[in-house]
Amino acid sequence: MYAGLMALAVLVYAILDGYDLGVGMMIPLDDKETADTMIASIGPFWDANETWLVLAVGLAFIAFPQAHSMILQALYIPVVFLLFGLIMRGVAFDFRAKARVKRQRRWDKVFKFGSLLTSFAQGYMLGLYVIGFENTPLAHAFAVFSGIGVVCAYGLIGSAWLIMKCEGQLQQDAISWCKKFARVAFVGVLLVSIINPAINEWIYERWFDLPMALVVLPAPIICLSLFVILELVLQKLPKSPDNGAWLPFLISAFIFVLCFFGLVYSFYPFVVPGKLTIFEAVADASALTFLLYGVVIVVPTLIAYTLFSYRVFWGKVQPLSYY
Secondary structure, three states: HHHHHHHHHHHHHHHHHHHHHHHHHHOOOOOOHHHHHHHHHOOHHHHOOOOHHHHHHHHHHHHOOHHHHHHHHOOOOHHHHHHHHHHHHHHHHHHHHHHHHHHHHHHHHHHHHHHHHHHHHHHHOOOOOOOOOOOOHHHHHHHHHHHHHHHHHHHHHHHHHHHHHHHHHHHHHHHHHHHHHHHHHHHHHHHHHHHHHHHHHHHHHHHOOOOOHHHHOOHHHHHHHHHHHHHHHHHHHOOOOEEEEEEEHHHHHHHHHHHHHHHHHHOEEEEEEEEEEHHHOOOOHHHHHHHHHHHHHHHHHHHHHHHHHHHHHOOOOOOOOOO
């Protein structure tokens, strides 16, 4: 149960905080009005979205302490950069609200760089995780490639969010950005789908051994097909941007879900690839009982608050206001 909750928290975080990280990376530094609109589109959500990351880390720390320790030791440096990025985003968002107009650009730069640093750090950590925390030049090169891939993935869902939330020229620009990110992300997913089974024999067997291959192989095929559908949708949107503006975000979210399914299926039951399973890493019964009380209260509250906030602030973005 706890492994499933942790996986759910990571997936929800990747989708929700992924789009606001993507928006943060795309903020223009020479157009205050556009920057204000983009900030306003994520303003009511971005801070709460990060709570899902806190939930995932908390579950790992209490339910799988041995795995938490091994992963943190292997990823200590990129985790530090991740925290720097998150701090920069929080500080820049609040200081931007109080700064004079001429100094807001400075905090836009900080917010933009913090978003980029956070996204790349997450991708770098994912790459090292997939490669089994190997400390070789090839492993770090793969991690860099993974970091770029996550940046593009967040750019994809971020631009899709802007298509759904914005109007006018910004919406048209977001359609163009979404096309570019989608094409790069498509290549990245295709390469990972080929490389990962090629370098990991046990992953190859898991995906291609019958009869399970008949059940799971449609997932990557559907995922790649969604990129084609997304391209077709984006080709039509400029002519009628109000007709189906929500489709790119929905399709992008499904792509995230399918990619996450592929990752989980490839490595299950390992929580540390090739080294530690969830059954070996799980905490003792007393710790899980303690965690259960928190989960029963926190998880439904977090879900309810998330749904409520999106319900309240649904629709096209309103002019930026900090009050």
